[in-house]
Amino acid sequence: MPYYRTVGSVPPKRHTQHRDPEGRLYYEELMGEEGFSSDSSLLYHRGVPSAIVDSQVWELPDQTRAPNHPLKPRHLRLHSLFPEPGSAAGGACPVEGRRLVLGNNDVRIGYVVTGTDPSPYYRNAIGDECVYVESGSGVVETVLGVIPYRAQDYVLVPRSTTHRWVPSEPSRLYAIEANSHIAPPKRYLSRFGQLLEHAPYCERDLHGPGETHLVEGSDVEVLVKHRVGGAVVGTRMTYDTHPFDVVGWDGCLYPYTFNLEDYMPITGKVHQPPPVHQVFEGWNFVVCNFLPRKVDYHPLSIPVPYYHSNVDSDEVMFYVGGDYEARKGSGIALGSISLHPGGYAHGPQPSAIEASLGAEKFEETAVMIDTFAPLELGEGGLAAEDPAYAWSWAGRHAGDGGTSARGEDGGPAVYSNS
Numbered sequence: 001m002p003y004y005r006t007v008g009s010v011p012p013k014r015h016t017q018h019r020d021p022e023g024r025l026y027y028e029e030l031m032g033e034e035g036f037s038s039d040s041s042l043l044y045h046r047g048v049p050s051a052i053v054d055s056q057v058w059e060l061p062d063q064t065r066a067p068n069h070p071l072k073p074r075h076l077r078l079h080s081l082f083p084e085p086g087s088a089a090g091g092a093c094p095v096e097g098r099r100l101v102l103g104n105n106d107v108r109i110g111y112v113v114t115g116t117d118p119s120p121y122y123r124n125a126i127g128d129e130c131v132y133v134e135s136g137s138g139v140v141e142t143v144l145g146v147i148p149y150r151a152q153d154y155v156l157v158p159r160s161t162t163h164r165w166v167p168s169e170p171s172r173l174y175a176i177e178a179n180s181h182i183a184p185p186k187r188y189l190s191r192f193g194q195l196l197e198h199a200p201y202c203e204r205d206l207h208g209p210g211e212t213h214l215v216e217g218s219d220v221e222v223l224v225k226h227r228v229g230g231a232v233v234g235t236r237m238t239y240d241t242h243p244f245d246v247v248g249w250d251g252c253l254y255p256y257t258f259n260l261e262d263y264m265p266i267t268g269k270v271h272q273p274p275p276v277h278q279v280f281e282g283w284n285f286v287v288c289n290f291l292p293r294k295v296d297y298h299p300l301s302i303p304v305p306y307y308h309s310n311v312d313s314d315e316v317m318f319y320v321g322g323d324y325e326a327r328k329g330s331g332i333a334l335g336s337i338s339l340h341p342g343g344y345a346h347g348p349q350p351s352a353i354e355a356s357l358g359a360e361k362f363e364e365t366a367v368m369i370d371t372f373a374p375l376e377l378g379e380g381g382l383a384a385e386d387p388a389y390a391w392s393w394a395g396r397h398a399g400d401g402g403t404s405a406r407g408e409d410g411g412p413a414v415y416s417n418s
């Protein structure tokens, strides 16, 4: 996190005695990144933060991955994976109900439609989580305090932050789970970490906990996602006393939200490439968002993108808002993912290029992840796939006898962004 915050009761000097009204010492914990050499916070606990009374295996949902082989662009309909929010079938757990859509050894993308039951207490010891809220609202209770969430929020939860999701309404959650930290791009930051003038957002847009969240309890289970070798596994730890016992903390490491609406799009005289839409970065991947915005103003500009072969990246677009009627023929709709892998050029169909000339505004909203290592398909990705998409540019598949895969409309999305 780029800036300092203090919440609740902390002593004037770090690593000095801090006592409750009865004179008992609080237990100080440093929660720090990169050992003791990067951002950190100091937490003051009522109980001993390391006091566990049990540890058992937590069986994670299916984490298997299938390579994108033979290589194809993919269209995944995430809304097909769960019943509609609030349906009689109920919702899934915000943590244990996540279905793995795509992943590699740097990042995993999961998707879940929740009900209103809280998740278990949970922390991800593998990396930071950036959960995009496609719809719904609620709060995330954390060891550092409570952060409300709403539609279009990114919820950033640092590695090993104990928390739980408490939806107040069924929520569609798109969970980006890194094996690293997730932060604003370095080029947006001053040498001391302040967001610079050219950055498309600033500290005022980042919303961390405002007060402590104290809960009494004993024998409290916490699910811990971690690694064994290269595998993602889980452990169910039971704590002697409730982990939400922090009376105060201060530092630069804490969960926060950022709402996509607060991103100020950067536009240009001609088409601007995706890096102007970047919001966060992790190790070997970036997160960008495309918002409704004015587009190119050169008299001969072509607002839709040129064909591009991102030779070092797999590109994942998640379509979350806007009018997709104009994209008839590709199958892309709200809740769709397109995966355009490295080794393959992609872009709009020729008729979309003509159709975009003279456009002054794009209305679509999308969240994009570019990875620098190939993505593989999780069980959720395989279950949500539209197999016709790969052939939609040509309008036919070699195996279908020359018939258009999608009829006369056959063609890729007229999406404007990537």
Ligand SMILES: [Fe+2]
Pocket (backbone or CB within 6 Å): 308, 315, 340, 346, 417, 418
């Ligand atoms: Fe692209």
